Structures are given as C-alpha cells and as structure tokens.
Amino acid sequence: MTNIVPPISVLKAYDLHDPSVEVSTISNGLINHTWKLNQGNHAWILQKINTSVFQQPEWIQENIEQLGRYIQSINPQYQFVMPLSASDGTTLVEQDGNFYRLFTYIPNSQTITVVENTQQAKEAAFQFGNFTRQFANFDCSQLHTTIKSFHDLSFRYEQFQQSLRHGVQERVIQAEKWIALLASFSFIEQTYRSILTDPEFKVRVMHHDTKISNILFDQNHHGLCVIDLDTVMPGYFFSDLGDMFRTYLSPVNEEEKDLSLIQVRIDMYKAIVEGYAQGMGDVLTEKERQSFFDAGAIMIYMQALRFMTDFLNGDQYYQIQYPTHNFERAKNQITLLQQYLSKKNEFHNC
The missing domain is CATH 3.30.200.20 (Phosphorylase Kinase; domain 1)
Incomplete structure (x- = not known):
C-alpha cells in the first residue's frame, strides 16, 4: 500500500x-x-x-x-x-x-478494534451514552446533518425495493432465498416508523458510529472519551445503541463467510444495556428503555438491507474484494438478525 x-x-x-x-x-x-x-x-x-x-x-x-x-x-x-x-x-x-x-494527541491513550470482553463493551456503551447525555439540553436543530438519510430505515428499505426492480436481475435470482428473508423482516421498518412519530422518542445529539475504535481507552482499559465526531448530528437513541449491538454481540464481524461462527452473546448484550443505561441516566424516557431490543433489530436489519441493495445494484457503494463480497456480507447480517430476534425473550430478562 x-x-x-x-x-x-x-x-x-x-x-x-x-x-x-x-x-x-x-x-x-x-x-x-x-x-x-x-x-x-x-x-x-x-x-x-x-x-x-x-x-x-x-x-x-x-x-x-x-x-x-x-x-x-x-x-x-x-x-x-x-x-x-x-x-x-x-x-x-x-x-x-x-x-x-x-x-x-491524548497521552497514554489507546484504541481497540475488536471487543474482547464484556467490560470493554460496558465501558464503551457508557461513554457513548454519557456523550449524548452531556447534550440533553442542547438544541440539536442547530446541527447540520452531515450525511443525509444515514440511519433512515424507510429510505434504506425503499432503496432495497428499487434494487429488486432495477438491479442486476441475474443477482436478484441468485439471491432469491435471502431476499425473501429480508422481506419477511419488513415489520422492523414499521417499528422504525412508529418510533419517528412517537413523541416519547426524543431527537438527540447522537454519534451515529459507535464501533469500539471510536472510544479512547487508558492503559487500564477505562474509557477516556468519544472520538471521530464527523457523524455527530441529530438522531434517535437506536442509532448508537443499535449499532453497538450489531458490532459487539457476535465474536465475528460482517466480513465472516462461515455463518456457523455467528452468534449472539447474552452477556455482551447485558453489558451494553447496563453501560448505556448508566451513561444516559435519567434523560432516557421509559419508552426508550422499553425499546432497547428494537434498537438492535433496526440497525442490524438496516445494514443487511444496505449490503444486499449494493450487491443487487452491482456493488456501487461498498468496496469489495471479490464478486460476491456484498452478498456474503448481507447473508452474514441476515444470519445475525435471525439469531438476534430468536433471543428476544432472553434479552428481556437482562
């Protein structure tokens, strides 16, 4: 390079x-x-x-x-x-x-790229929650939207529908089974729309990119601060919380082609919930607390749609290393979503 x-x-x-x-x-x-x-x-x-x-x-x-x-x-x-x-x-x-x-440069700081344990997950979730809490009384309408429709699930679902009609038809046929699975999860888009129309869900200052590498840790793995603020803009709680579920819960990431390795770890979910709730504190509404599970479903579904849409459109957005790369990513995220939804009752006991 x-x-x-x-x-x-x-x-x-x-x-x-x-x-x-x-x-x-x-x-x-x-x-x-x-x-x-x-x-x-x-x-x-x-x-x-x-x-x-x-x-x-x-x-x-x-x-x-x-x-x-x-x-x-x-x-x-x-x-x-x-x-x-x-x-x-x-x-x-x-x-x-x-x-x-x-x-x-903040001295004695470090970033990590992979969540290794529940303590790291809890600490990161606390930092992202605490970041939003700091701006609870800030008028976020003053902020620019730096990426339009970034976490708009209805927009992503419509893009997916368009790709079925106007995408590469050979790929539509190739992915038929997985497309049907994605369509079967469309109830998640309805959940998303209900959040947007419910005043109990607040528009807040959200980070929108809560991968673990966007937290600076000290040498003892305590969180120092949130970094990479380019995507900070008005949004809803599900963006930050849901993307932590999407990227922290499984021991393998979206690049993994062996779908048998994808798993959803209950202890990791619990750590994220505890850390985020502590970080956000009393600024969370009761309705938002009750919808933590929905946050993960929305963000995992959104990413699955985006990967499949890009594959059907001929790989126009995400960089690929081989012809079916986006298809494999989509299958990965669909599998993660299936496992996530199957554990709903267990998550509610956390």
Whole structure:
C-alpha cells in the first residue's frame, strides 16, 4: 500500500513543517486518512476528511465547534476532542480541494478494534451514552446533518425495493432465498416508523458510529472519551445503541463467510444495556428503555438491507474484494438478525 504523506503546505499551516516533526500513518481508519505527528514530547493527530463521504466538511467543523463551546459552558471537565486552530485561526485547512484538521494527541491513550470482553463493551456503551447525555439540553436543530438519510430505515428499505426492480436481475435470482428473508423482516421498518412519530422518542445529539475504535481507552482499559465526531448530528437513541449491538454481540464481524461462527452473546448484550443505561441516566424516557431490543433489530436489519441493495445494484457503494463480497456480507447480517430476534425473550430478562 502506498504511504501517503500530508502536504507540506498543510503542515506549514499548523507550524509543524520543521524537520524534527516525525510523521507516521495510522492505518485503522476506514473513512478519513489519519497521521500521527511527533515532535519531542508533543504529539498531534492530523486527519484528511473524505469528501466523497462528507461532501460539506465545513458542516462537520461547525457542528464540532458548536458542541465544543456548549460543553465548555456547562461541563468544562468533560473531555471533548476539539480541533486545533491553524496559524490563521481557522480549524479547517483546505489544500487542492482537500480538507485537513489537527487534534492534540491524548497521552497514554489507546484504541481497540475488536471487543474482547464484556467490560470493554460496558465501558464503551457508557461513554457513548454519557456523550449524548452531556447534550440533553442542547438544541440539536442547530446541527447540520452531515450525511443525509444515514440511519433512515424507510429510505434504506425503499432503496432495497428499487434494487429488486432495477438491479442486476441475474443477482436478484441468485439471491432469491435471502431476499425473501429480508422481506419477511419488513415489520422492523414499521417499528422504525412508529418510533419517528412517537413523541416519547426524543431527537438527540447522537454519534451515529459507535464501533469500539471510536472510544479512547487508558492503559487500564477505562474509557477516556468519544472520538471521530464527523457523524455527530441529530438522531434517535437506536442509532448508537443499535449499532453497538450489531458490532459487539457476535465474536465475528460482517466480513465472516462461515455463518456457523455467528452468534449472539447474552452477556455482551447485558453489558451494553447496563453501560448505556448508566451513561444516559435519567434523560432516557421509559419508552426508550422499553425499546432497547428494537434498537438492535433496526440497525442490524438496516445494514443487511444496505449490503444486499449494493450487491443487487452491482456493488456501487461498498468496496469489495471479490464478486460476491456484498452478498456474503448481507447473508452474514441476515444470519445475525435471525439469531438476534430468536433471543428476544432472553434479552428481556437482562
């Protein structure tokens, strides 16, 4: 893989173009390109924003700056990761149509890419819940929607329906069994629509990307803070909670082709529920608490629809490594959803 380096002009904008500054690539990001900069005892994180995904990068910065000012006014002890200003006072540096921002590296911090135990799951769930709770009184209508229809299940279901009519028909025939399974779960989309029309479900400041690598941990695996705030925008509780269920419950991820390895772990579910409920505290409504299970069903179903839709449309969105990659991902998520739904009664006892 080519080692991409940040432009000298960007480093100059932050007064970090000195030869003593060491630049290394951080490889675990899937969207933005990220580097770590070291100079003596100081370190920073530099990111290039992926404008194919985030077409209005200035909206990201406006959101983060608004939230940063708010949290500073109500809880200055809360560790909120703010971008640093360049020498001209801006927090977003443009170079040849690309956009960059710089953060202070938090010392003695680490990220993990795979949930290894229930304590990590509970700690991450607490951090994401606590993040939303900090903004319980913030008017989230002030925030930009950085990715339109990102977690809109009705929109994703309609895309799926369109792919059945206008997609690659050979693939529609190939996936017929799995398409029928997806259609049989359409009641989940009805649950989603009922949430949107019920005032007991609040529009909140949500992270929208709650994979475990978006939590910084200390060396003792205690959570420090939430990072990667590009997708922070108005949303509903199911986005963050449901995506934790989707990505933490099974010991294998969406890339696993051996469907027999997919399993839903009750202890992991319990840890996520406990951590998230503690993090959100009393800002959760009773209706939201009663709908924790639905959150997982919505997010797993949504991802299964997205993978199948992309496969039927000829793999236009997700990167693939082989011709049936998105089909295998869809089967993975459908299997995860089947197992998840089968454990509903056990989950209600958690």
